[in-house]
Amino acid sequence: MPPKVSILLPLRNEASSLPAALNSLFRQTFADWELIAVDDGSTDTTFSILQQEARKDSRLKIFKRPATGLVAALNFGLEQCLAPLVARMDGDDICHPQRLEYQYSTMQQNPQLDLLACRVRHFPRPRLQEGMLAYEKWQNALLDHQQIERDLFVESPFAHPSVMYRKQKVCNLGGYRVMDWAEDYDLWLRMAETGARFARLPQTLLYWRDRPQRLTRTAAHCTLDAFRKCKAHFLRRRWLADTSQVWLWGAGLEGKLWRKVLAREEINVCGWIDVDPKKICQKIHQAQVIAPAQIPTNPPFILVCVGTRGARQQIRDYCDSHGMAEGQDYLCVT
Amino acid sequence: MSGRTAFSPLNIGQHLSILAPGSRVPNGRIALWLERGAFGSGEHETTRHCLEIIETLDLQKQARILDFGSGTGILSIAALLLGAEKAWCVDIEPAAVAACQRNSQLNQLEDQIEHCLGSLENLTETDFDLGLANIYGDILLDVAVNLGSRIRPNGYLLLSGILWEYNFDVRQRYQQLGFKLIINQMHNEFSTLLLQKSAA
Known part of the structure; x- marks a missing residue:
């Protein structure tokens, strides 16, 4: 009988935190799992820790591979998973x-x-940096599918090691991909394209270790620019598939960076919306800046790229009260 | 009695009763008088579990207690009421030190408690029989060497207020410093550790 859950754990040089992570798995109240641990070319004692633990617990299936990168390790591990449900885990995190x-x-x-x-x-x-705290709070507030889908382009809505997914669904999409952006966000957006249903449990069940060498801080594919590129790519495929023109709400630096990534997708910014009186009536790259009250009837699709705390909700409230529907007339992307 | 100081008696473990001044002492229990405060008055799970463990320790008459992050002083006061001789209460919060002073008077233990406003660096005493620290796990990791070094060989350390995610790291750190794990209690959100320092 295959186990009910496969835990997918790719690792590289996690010797210092791996014992705590494994310990949290051994303490699980649900016991019908296997651990697929894929060592992606560790040069420390990560693999010997895995070997030692695997001798004591046959639920551990351990694999040593040359360093080929996270995506390759994830796809290799995914192939090994016997259960229909896959729980992701990282070697430096702790499960409730x-x-x-x-x-x-x-x-x-x-x-x-x-x-x-x-x-x-x-x-x-x-x-912990304020931005990480804000990200945690934002992510944790998204519980049902509707909330998650609405904010899907704001940020990556899930911590990768916090998810459990149906293996078949991910395999049908070809597993993980190497792109110019984060492999997990790429997966969530591809899943969303195919109508996948998402949810989040209200309990805090994953403790997410923050450290200076964390990938989200250091990797090129996790920069803000990489995320913008990723979002623009997926917007082009779905929300902006039939248009070559958008308006941007927010004529600040973020909006200007968005104009650049949209240009790569051959989408032209033909208007700006802003509340700053100094910007209203100006032209940015030949496109007029207007106040929200001047938004015409049936404007092109609007991308909201205002990152100021609290502004997103204010804009949503404004749009709501002026008959604009999120997802249909506009989308928040920052 | 004013609303600020009133609270229901709280029986903890086999012996202790946490009581507001003026309350009736339940039969057969040891009264621990406490003003209501924000620094641990027994209702919080971490304080309660510490008190339950302190009760089980065989505190000798000459036992010396270090209470790091002492708050109201509830843990030290309990240890003294259960037989220890003297406690050093250390807290970085002036309001906590003041609360601890008032509670030591309420329990007529003012001669047995030394108050220290600050951190471990402000304390010169060592060779404690029991160290108490009901504070966050990250602080326990930061002060491990200093706190551990102040406990005498075979002495105990009772660490609590440790969120789940810190439990393993804290345990491992103190074990590396020569402590043996005696109790590891995992509760809803927090955990509590009782450790014993190895013989010299």
């Missing part, structure tokens, strides 16, 4: 003891769900 129990039972009870995340909490917190 009931993580698998809650995620498994919810996936079982909701066959329409393709991916189920949980709330996460960063640690250690004392030196």
Whole structure:
């Protein structure tokens, strides 16, 4: 009998934090799992720790591979997973003891769900940057499919090690891809394109370790520019498939950076919306800046790229009260 | 009695009763008088679990206690009421030190408690029989060497307020410093560790 859940754990040089991560798996109240641990060319004692633990617990399936990168390790690991449900995990994070129990039972009870995340909490917190705290808070607030889909282009809505997904769904999409942007966000957006259903459990079941060498801080494919490129790519395929013109709400630096990535997708910014009186009536790259009150009837699709805290909700409220529908007339992308 | 100081008696473990001044002492229990404060008055799970463990320790008459992040002083006061001789209460918050002073008076233990406003660096004493620290896991990691070095060989360290995610790291750190794990309690959100320092 295959296990009910496969835990997919790609690793490279995680010797210092791996024992804590494994310990949190051994403490799971749900026991019918296998761990697919893929060592992607570690040069420290990561693999010997795995070997040692695998001798004690036959649920651990360990693989040593040359360093070929995260995506290759993930796809290799995914192939090894025997269970229909895959829980992602990283070697430096810690699971709550009931993580698998809650995620498994919810996936079982909701066959329409393709991916189920949980709330996460960063640690250690004392030196955690404000941006990370804001990201955690934003992500944790998105619980149902509607909320997640609405904010899908704001940021990546899931911490990769917090999700459980149906293996078949991800395999049908060809697994993970090497792109100029983060492989997880790429996957969520491809899943969304095919109508996947998302949700998040309200419990905090993953503790997400923050450290200076974390990939989200250091990797080129995790920069803000990489994320903009990713969003523009997917917007082009779906939301902006039938148009070559958009308006941008927000004529600040972020808006100007968006104009550049949209140009690469052959989408022209033909108008700007801003509340700054100094910008209104100006022209930016030959396109007029107008105040929200001057938005004409049936404007081109609007991308909201205002990153100021609280502004997104204000814009949503404004659009809502002026008969504009999110997803149909506009989309928040920052 | 004013609303600020009133709270229901709280029985913890086999012996202790946390009581507001003027309350009736339940039969057969040891009264621990406490003004209501924001620094741990027994209702929080981490404080309660610490008190339950302190009760089980065989505190000798001459036992010396270090209470790091002492708050109201509830843990030290309990240890003294259960037989310890003297406690050093250290807290970085002036309001916590003041609360601890008032509670030591309420329990007539002012001669047995030394108050220290600051951190471990402000304390010169060592060779404690029992160290108490009901504070966050990241602080326990930061102060591990200093805190661990102040416990005498075979002495105990009771660490609490450790969020789940820190449990393994804290355990591992103190074990590396020569402590043996005696109890590891995992509760809803927090965990509590009782460790014993190896013999010299």
